[in-house]
Amino acid sequence: MILIAIVIGCILGAVIGIYAPMVPYTYSGYLAIAIIAALDSVFGGIAATLNKNFDLKIFVTGFFGNAILSILLTYLGQKLNVDIYLAAIVVFVGRMFNNLAIIRRYYLNKWPSKKEENKNETEKSK
Amino acid sequence: MKKEKKNEIIMNVIISAVCIVLFAIMFMQFKTIEETDITAIENMRETELRTAIAEWKGKYEEALEQLEENKKSIKEYEQTIEDNGEASELIDKDLQEADMKLGKTDIYGEGIVITIKNTDDYQIQAYDLIDLINELRYAGAEAISINDVRIFSTSYIVQLADGLTLVSDQRVTSPFVIKAIGNQTYLSSSLSLKDSGYIDRNKARGMDIELETRNSIQILKNTSNREVKYMKEGEK
Incomplete structure (x- = not known):
């Protein structure tokens, strides 16, 4: 059910994005930061789901809040002539890798035990 | 559920x-x-582009300023050239006029020719010539010559002891032909005033005098040349 919702959302979003008007190059930097922040939220949500402590409110507020905050920070950085967006990228990508590691470990922990079970089963059948 | x-x-x-x-x-x-x-x-990042644009703008403005300056100086030069041309034209004109006045060139123009001769009754003296020249000058003569000797500002007419008349280093004798360029009417009328005019006065004294008006009189240039030695320009 939720997978269908995700797929439909992705397809609809892609279609909207393709037919949406082009963003001026000047603002594409802000958009990129927003995307990184949103992706970070998504990976965080997946990791939370795997840990079984997923909260929809936290996910949604994090998704939009992080995006908007990172855009504001980038804007401030341009006004201050400091590349604050680099800090945002470092933080978000670092967290993305963290979450990816959590996800990976979860599946790695699952996989060998399954294999062993399978092995045991096959040995038993022999 | x-x-x-x-x-x-x-x-x-x-x-x-x-x-x-x-x-x-x-x-x-x-x-x-x-x-x-x-x-x-x-x-390129936006900031880089901005700096590049600012740089080019600065260069452009600099070049524009230089161009403007160069244009200005060219204009100035042209102006001076024009001024020089005008000035030299003016100087040329002045020089020509001065040359004419000083008798350095042959000139011609309307005027009168007076011929005076010695008679048995009357020997023409230097002061007769001086008197005539003064009268002519008074009547507005622009150029005068006696027997083709040009009269100008430094000319002199003197009577030598032996009865010869010297005009600007040149001896002249009767008949004296005096040419004067100027307004014919003024010249002839001022000379031929009844009784008090030069002609009447001297005819009464027995001088042979003839007046002739001509539309074109040629006066030759001055051949003698006096060097300027003592006078200097300016105030002291």
């Missing part, structure tokens, strides 16, 4: 909305980058 289902639907809707937003933004960004990221200039 019903509440759980409702919650699930809400969650699905929110998550799909989040997915829509994320993908929409991502694809917009892809499109933007794909369409703008073509050349090196577009790869």
